[in-house]
Amino acid sequence: MQTLILFCRSALLMLLLAAGAYASTSGSNLLPPEEAFIPSARLIDARHITVQWQIADGYYLYRDRISIQHNGQTLAAEFPPGKVKDDPYFGRTTTYSHQLALTASSPASLTPQDRITVNFQGCADAGVCYPPQSATLTLDGSDGSKLGRLLGARPAGSATESTFVRDELWLTLGLFFLAGLGLSLTACLYPLIPIISAIILGQQGISRWRATALTFSYIQGMALSYTAAGLLAAASGTLLVVAFQQPWVIAVFAGFFVVMALAMFGAFELQLPSSLQSRIQSLSQRLPGGHFGSVFLMGVLSALLVGPCMAPPLAAALAYIGQSGNLLQGGLSLYSLALGMGAPLLLIGFFGGTILPRLSGRMMNGIRKVFGVILLGVALWVSQPLWLRYLPAPHSTASAGRFVTVTTPQQLDSEIAASKGQPLLIDFYADWCISCIEMERNTFPDPQVQQALQPYRLLRVDVTGNDAAARELLQRYGLFGPPAILFITRDGQQQDKRLIGFLPPDGFIAALPGTPEP
Amino acid sequence: MKHALIPVLATILLAACSRTQDPLAELQQAGARTLSGQPLARQLPARPLLVNYWASWCAPCREEIPALNRLHQRYGQQIQFVGVALDQPAAIRTFMQRIPLNYPVITGDSLEIGKIMHSQGNTSKGIPYTALYDGEGRLLFSQQGPVSAAALAPELDKALGK
Numbered sequence: 001m002q003t004l005i006l007f008c009r010s011a012l013l014m015l016l017l018a019a020g021a022y023a024s025t026s027g028s029n030l031l032p033p034e035e036a037f038i039p040s041a042r043l044i045d046a047r048h049i050t051v052q053w054q055i056a057d058g059y060y061l062y063r064d065r066i067s068i069q070h071n072g073q074t075l076a077a078e079f080p081p082g083k084v085k086d087d088p089y090f091g092r093t094t095t096y097s098h099q100l101a102l103t104a105s106s107p108a109s110l111t112p113q114d115r116i117t118v119n120f121q122g123c124a125d126a127g128v129c130y131p132p133q134s135a136t137l138t139l140d141g142s143d144g145s146k147l148g149r150l151l152g153a154r155p156a157g158s159a160t161e162s163t164f165v166r167d168e169l170w171l172t173l174g175l176f177f178l179a180g181l182g183l184s185l186t187a188c189l190y191p192l193i194p195i196i197s198a199i200i201l202g203q204q205g206i207s208r209w210r211a212t213a214l215t216f217s218y219i220q221g222m223a224l225s226y227t228a229a230g231l232l233a234a235a236s237g238t239l240l241v242v243a244f245q246q247p248w249v250i251a252v253f254a255g256f257f258v259v260m261a262l263a264m265f266g267a268f269e270l271q272l273p274s275s276l277q278s279r280i281q282s283l284s285q286r287l288p289g290g291h292f293g294s295v296f297l298m299g300v301l302s303a304l305l306v307g308p309c310m311a312p313p314l315a316a317a318l319a320y321i322g323q324s325g326n327l328l329q330g331g332l333s334l335y336s337l338a339l340g341m342g343a344p345l346l347l348i349g350f351f352g353g354t355i356l357p358r359l360s361g362r363m364m365n366g367i368r369k370v371f372g373v374i375l376l377g378v379a380l381w382v383s384q385p386l387w388l389r390y391l392p393a394p395h396s397t398a399s400a401g402r403f404v405t406v407t408t409p410q411q412l413d414s415e416i417a418a419s420k421g422q423p424l425l426i427d428f429y430a431d432w433c434i435s436c437i438e439m440e441r442n443t444f445p446d447p448q449v450q451q452a453l454q455p456y457r458l459l460r461v462d463v464t465g466n467d468a469a470a471r472e473l474l475q476r477y478g479l480f481g482p483p484a485i486l487f488i489t490r491d492g493q494q495q496d497k498r499l500i501g502f503l504p505p506d507g508f509i510a511a512l513p514g515t516p517e518p
Numbered sequence: 519m520k521h522a523l524i525p526v527l528a529t530i531l532l533a534a535c536s537r538t539q540d541p542l543a544e545l546q547q548a549g550a551r552t553l554s555g556q557p558l559a560r561q562l563p564a565r566p567l568l569v570n571y572w573a574s575w576c577a578p579c580r581e582e583i584p585a586l587n588r589l590h591q592r593y594g595q596q597i598q599f600v601g602v603a604l605d606q607p608a609a610i611r612t613f614m615q616r617i618p619l620n621y622p623v624i625t626g627d628s629l630e631i632g633k634i635m636h637s638q639g640n641t642s643k644g645i646p647y648t649a650l651y652d653g654e655g656r657l658l659f660s661q662q663g664p665v666s667a668a669a670l671a672p673e674l675d676k677a678l679g680k
Contacts, residue, residue: 030642030662065575087581089613121575127663128644129576131604131632 022068031056033130037117041137045107045479047140048500051077052120055101058125063094065121065132068104070114075104080438080502095122102436103501112140133177169329173336180340208350215349219342221299223335229303230334238279250383259381261372266365335442339396402453403427403460409476414487415459424488425456426481430464436483439504446505452512456487487513535543540655541569541638545602548554548634553607556602558624566597566677571635571647573605577586579646580666585667587620593674594621602635604645650677667678 038054051068053161055061063082079102082094104116117136123129408413416424429436443449463470463482477486477494485499497513524548544561552558553674560567570586572579575604590599599621632643639660640647649660650673659673 030644032642035643062575089577089616123576123578125645127578128642128646129573129578130644131628133571134629294618507618 018439030124030128031059033122033133034135036124037061037120037122037132037133038484039126039135039137040115041118041139043110043114043139044103044484044500045110045477045498046111047107048103048484049075049110049116050101050103050483050501051116051137053096053120054101055098055100055122057098059122060095060097060125061100061120061122062179063096065119066089067104067119069117069119070106070108070110073107075106075116077102077104078501078503079148081442083506101502105500110139110140114139134260135259150263172329173332176336177340181336181343182340183337184341184344198505206420212346212350214295215342218295218299218302219339219345220350221301222303222342223299223338224296225303226299226338227331227332230332253331254379254383256257257375261375261379263372265372270505326478335465360515399427403458403464408463409467412459412461412473416492419459420488420492422457423455423490424459425453426459426461426486426488428461428474428477428484428486430462430466430482439508443503443505443508449505449508465490466487521627540564540567541634541649541651542567542600544600544634544638545624545631546588546628548626548630550602550624550631550634551611552622552624555639558622561598566658566674568593568597568599568674569638569649569651569654570600571604571645572638573603573645574609575605576645580613580617581678582646582648582664582666583617583619585665585670587618589667589670589674590620592651592671593678594665595676596637599673600624602631604635606632650674 013066016367030156036056036059040054041049041051043049053061060083066077066079068077074489079094079278080100082096084093087093115138117134118503119132119134121130121132130282140313146516206227288314404415406415412426427436427439429440444453461470461473463474475483483501495513497511499508499511503511540560542558546557551658553664555567568589570582572583573659574580586599586601601619601621601623603623603625605625605628606611610623614623635645635647638644638649639657640649642662644662646664647660647662648665648670650658650670658677660671
């Protein structure tokens with residue numbers, strides 16, 4: 001099952017990459033280090049953090065060159081086993097590819113607002129190494145892991161994420177503009193084309209320049225909405241990222257993608273209802289200054305219309321802005337993004353009908369169907385947190401069968417009540433937690449671990465959904481997120497000892513809180 | 519200390535006068551120095567310059583050092599070779615005890631050197647990165663990833679007008 005999910009993920013990634021291929025700009029085929037290695041950090045409890053790296057295919061990190069610091073103090077880190085390379089100069093060195101999740105513990109108490117510095121260094125299999133990298137991360141995970149969860153991986157076609165570390169305003173704005181251009185090549189702007197046609201090109205007898213000016217006004221309206229979103233994000237801070245993880249928000253996004261996909265398959269025509277069109281027309285006739293006002297207003301509304309379609313890349317952009325908390329930069333960034341998105345519309349406004357119908361009907365239909373499939377894939381992907389847990393447990397190992405999975409405080413209470421007289425092990429787990437999956441694959445199936453766990457009743461608290469119930473469960477035990485393992489004695493007392501992060505089989509057995517009396 | 523400053527100032531002045539910025543001067547402005555803390559003078563009259571960015575922790579970089587040593591033996595009289603290490607001085611010394619470099623090495627703050635390297639055309643900042651300039655600081659050839667003596671020799675010949 002794990003492989004199936006992996007397969008699905010990679011298939012979807014391929015689809016997205018195909019969609020974003022237009023937008024790829026890199027001249028050299030080597031990634032800059034900030035795209036090859038993407039770190040993120042999250043608090044597990046007041047003294048433990050998990051730091052994860054997404055490592056691009058064909059790149060690896062050196063274990064010995066990773067360090068984590070908080071307030072200038074180096075934190076102790078526990079590394080998972082990696083790949084051992086025999087280096088002719090340094091001897092045996094451990095490296096990590098694809099993903100690395102490690103746990104670091106701090107002597108001082110930490111909060112989700114704290115910042116840590118991670119240093120790391122890696123190379124590409126192609127025979128090129130990068131200078132040591134350093135990144136400052138906030139412990140609420142807003143730097144990547146939560147986004148990574150929502151998006152599955154970095155969205156193709158959005159250049160924004162890699163720029164998150166830099167703060168040069170112009171560079172940021174330029175990249176947001178480019179990202180906007182990239183986005184305009186996706187299917188998201190398709191529903192705007194009929195609107196443009198209807199309210200601008202539909203006007204009889206207007207000059208090409210006037211049409212262009214109208215389109216420009218329309219884009220300004222659209223940009224206004226995005227700017228407002230940017231300001232809002234900057235003001236709300238990381239709250240927004242949390243909002244994006246609400247199951248109903250995810251469901252709305254996924255639903256929108258499905259609707260869009262259906263439209264692409266030709267199930268219905270996407271255009272403004274004629275009543276609205278005529279109302280806009282009559283409104284525009286009454287507005288002083290001709291059509292510009294109404295077109296501007298239409299632009300404002302259009303941004304809302306396509307907003308959900310843009311959600312994944314937009315989520316990334318907004319999360320970045322929210323994290324920086326800089327109002328000016330936030331507003332300007334999304335303004336640039338909107339300008340970039342609008343640039344191709346300007347072309348349509350200028351050339352009008354002459355550039356649109358050049359594609360033959362059959363070809364256009366083919367393209368629409370491809371976009372439809374991609375959109376369905378995106379819907380499936382975005383909604384992953386919703387459906388993943390209803391699949392038969394993704395871990396078919398023998399150990400999984402022994403865990404009783406609960407997702408609400410009520411279920412947990414009744415399970416705890418039901419196991420009086422037997423010591424309990426409570427494993428906080430989520431599908432998006434790499435360390436949890438490593439435990440699942442490497443530690444729990446180990447025969448000796450199985451043996452050591454014999455006396456315990458095994459409960460698994462699945463917080464994949466990150467809903468209210470999951471948050472309440474985490475809060476109850478002072479945890480900020482998985483992975484964590486708690487122990488409850490046979491008479492229902494929680495033990496002080498708790499295990500945080502990945503532990504290999506022998507480490508896990510050694511860390512168990514004494515053999516519970518039979 | 520005063521003596522140490524003169525060659526740096528000379529290089530900087532020289533660079534300021536010429537149309538293009540001399541890559542070696544640029545690196546020294548960013549604080550790169552030899553292991554003994556001295557600045558490295560640009561050999562005059564200005565000859566072609568081969569800059570090799572490397573580090574002891576970078577396996578592909580280490581692998582090309584013998585080839586660069588050989589090339590330096592052959593071309594060192596006409597072309598100035600400089601190794602620029604993105605590394606700690608102690609690590610460089612340890613490395614050079616085992617595998618000596620026949621040409622001078624400068625090093626400094628890796629972040630600053632990385633920036634210069636980036637501005638000199640290595641956009642992905644990966645090393646090894648080897649760049650060949652003419653006497654006026656114009657880039658003639660650059661390569662990311664290991665270079666072989668066979669691939670580099672014709673470029674060096676070209677730089678010498680052979």
